[in-house]
Amino acid sequence: MTDAINTGLEGVIVGQTELSNVEGDVGRLTYRGESIDTLVERDFPAVIIWLMAGHWISPDECRELDKWLADESELSAVEHQVLAQLPRDTHPMAVLQALTPIAHLEPMRTPPTWLEQTWVPGLVLAARINAAVRIWHNLATHGAPFDVPDGLGFLEKLLYGLNREAPGQGALKAINTTQILQLDHSFNAGTFAGRVIASTGASLSASIAGSLGALSGPLHGGADEAAVMMARDIGDASRADTWVRDALANKVKIMGMGHREYKRLDPRAAILKPMAKHFCEGTQWQPLMETLMAVEDTCQAVFSEKGKEIHANLEFYKGAVYLALGVQERYFTSLFACSRVFGWISHFHEFNRAPRLIRPRALYSGR
Numbered sequence: 001m002t003d004a005i006n007t008g009l010e011g012v013i014v015g016q017t018e019l020s021n022v023e024g025d026v027g028r029l030t031y032r033g034e035s036i037d038t039l040v041e042r043d044f045p046a047v048i049i050w051l052m053a054g055h056w057i058s059p060d061e062c063r064e065l066d067k068w069l070a071d072e073s074e075l076s077a078v079e080h081q082v083l084a085q086l087p088r089d090t091h092p093m094a095v096l097q098a099l100t101p102i103a104h105l106e107p108m109r110t111p112p113t114w115l116e117q118t119w120v121p122g123l124v125l126a127a128r129i130n131a132a133v134r135i136w137h138n139l140a141t142h143g144a145p146f147d148v149p150d151g152l153g154f155l156e157k158l159l160y161g162l163n164r165e166a167p168g169q170g171a172l173k174a175i176n177t178t179q180i181l182q183l184d185h186s187f188n189a190g191t192f193a194g195r196v197i198a199s200t201g202a203s204l205s206a207s208i209a210g211s212l213g214a215l216s217g218p219l220h221g222g223a224d225e226a227a228v229m230m231a232r233d234i235g236d237a238s239r240a241d242t243w244v245r246d247a248l249a250n251k252v253k254i255m256g257m258g259h260r261e262y263k264r265l266d267p268r269a270a271i272l273k274p275m276a277k278h279f280c281e282g283t284q285w286q287p288l289m290e291t292l293m294a295v296e297d298t299c300q301a302v303f304s305e306k307g308k309e310i311h312a313n314l315e316f317y318k319g320a321v322y323l324a325l326g327v328q329e330r331y332f333t334s335l336f337a338c339s340r341v342f343g344w345i346s347h348f349h350e351f352n353r354a355p356r357l358i359r360p361r362a363l364y365s366g367r
Contacts, residue, residue, distance in 0.1 A: 010260070014192070015187065015195065015351070017186065017187070017347065017350060018032060018054070018350065019031065019032065019051060019184050019343065019346050019347065019350060020032075020051075020183075020184040020185060020186050020343070021033075021186065022185060022186045022262075024259075024261040024262045024263050024264070025263050025264070027262055027263075027264030027265050027266065027270075028267055029185070029267050029268060031050065031051050031183065031184060032050060032051065032054055035267075036180070036181060036267060036268060036271065037267070037271065040176075040177045040180050040181065040271055042180075043062050043066070044066075044154065044155055044176050044179055044180055045065040045066045045154060046062045046065075047180050048065075048183070048342050049065070051183055051184060051342060051343065051346055052119055052122075052342065052349075053116065053119065057114075061112065061114060064112045065112055065115070066153045066154050068109065068111060068112055069123065069126075069127050069130075069154040070127075070152050070153055070154045070157045071108065071109050072107060072108055072109065072123070072124055072127035072128070072131075073127045073128070073130045073131040073134070073154065073157055073158070074127075074131050075135060076104045078102070078104070079099060079102070079103065079104065079128070079132070080135075082098065082099055082102065083095065083135060083139060084139075086098065088139065088140045088143075089140070090140075091216075091330065092133060092136055092140075092330060092331050092333070093212060093215070093221075093337070094216070095132060095334075096129055096133070096212050096334060096337060097212045097213055099129075099132050100125070100129065100205055100208050100209040101206060101209050102205075103124075103125055103129075104124075104128070105121040105124050105125055105128075105204075105205070106124070107120060107124050111123075118349065119349075122342075122348070122349070123345075125205065125208060125341070125345070126338075126341045126342055126345065127154075129208075129337060129338060129341050130154070130157075130158050130338045133158070133162075133331065133334045133337075133338055134157070134158055134161035135161070137161070137162050137328075138161065141328070146161060146164055148160045148161045153172075155172065155175050155176060155179065156172060158175075158338065159171060159172070159175060159325060159326070162325075162326055162327060162331070163325075163326040167325075170279065171325055171326075174279050174321055174324070175325055177272070177275060178272065178318060178322075178339075179335075179339040180339075181268040181271060181272060182268075182314070182336055182339040182340055183339055183340065183343050184340070184342075184343030184346065184347075185343070186261075188220065189214045189215075189217070189220045190211040190212070190214040190215040190220060190221070190340060191211065191343065191344060192214075193210045193211050193213065193214040194207040194208060194210055194211035194214075194344045194347060194348060195207075195347055195348075195358070196210070196358045197210040197211075198348050198351045198352060198355065199355060199356060199357045199358040200357060201355070204345065204348055207344065207348050208341060208345070208348075211340075211344045212337055215333060215336065215337055216333060218255070221333040221337070222255075222332070223255040223256040223315035223316070224256065224315040224318040224319035224322065224332045224333075224336070225329045225330075225332045225333065226255035226256065227255055227256040227292060227317075227319050228288065228319035228320070228329055228332075229329070230254070230255065230295070231288050231291040231292050231295070232288070234291050235291075237287070237290040237291045237294040238294075240295045240297075240298055241294070243295075244299055244302065245298065248299075248302055254295065254299060255316075256312055256313055256315045256316030256317075257295075257296065257299050257310055257311075257312055257313070258310045258311070258313065259311075259313040262311075262313065263309075264311075266311060266312070266314055268313075268314035269311065269313050269316065269317065272314055272317050272318060273312065273317045276289060276317040276318075276320045276321045277289060277293070279320075279321055279324045280320055280321075280324050283324055285320055285323050285324050288320060288323070289320045292312075292316060292317060296312045296316065299312075318332070319332055322335060
């Protein structure tokens, strides 16, 4: 009987979705039928609405939404008070989990007139999460808030607040691409956790807080940080071959290598790796990027010797991009959350079209 237990739920269909399709056998990811290869050429706010509502907005509407989301990326007085009372060494993901259930979901400014009212609370919550990451970074790192200029775009405001200086066009393109690649990924752990919570009739904020908890785990949202730490431990690309072979011989998991869903190359990594290489070239992060590539090369060689295939996934090179964007390792997963929250919101609404309490059975093995 125990042979029938699938604790990881691999291959078990527990629901349906129109939002994203992970085709692991062929290495393809689409949002509502649109390939990520073409989606990354669009602006982040437009892709948000495509994922959520299934239609494209005009360039003018995209700019209007971008500005509104940026304006909403602030916290209320109560939310600021909560942050002020937290110990400065609190992990950013714990900060988001603490703040999300009490987040004020009423817009501070009038939403675009064309925006469906249904989406407003979720978009406000997403903006608050972006604000919390930016503001907490300044409190924890610099000991004080930092006022960003008015008139910035949504992602531009986030980067400006993290670095305390205006991001260049290359940085804006890089974060636009990276955040689009992370918007949604079918029934991953964070998304499924949110759907389970939604099935109880809980609020949007409660569902998102649960998703944040799942994302905080190193096997879900922390592989990018682990890959960077590994590259730093190795120290140099020339040492990668020996390090990897020793690690694999001792059954050490190399975070960011391989993917549970993709049997081929992760299509997100196919986009991100060359971008990361270009973005890090000529910077202080080039040696780290070269070390990561050397690790992947050795992993592929070792697996090939066994007649198997392995590739780096999205997380493996994403940390290098974030570092080049001025993001500290400690904030990698919270930047991930700043994107994935739009997918979680979309799943919350999709699930609630035909809600049903999720209640699996357990095989009792006690006395």
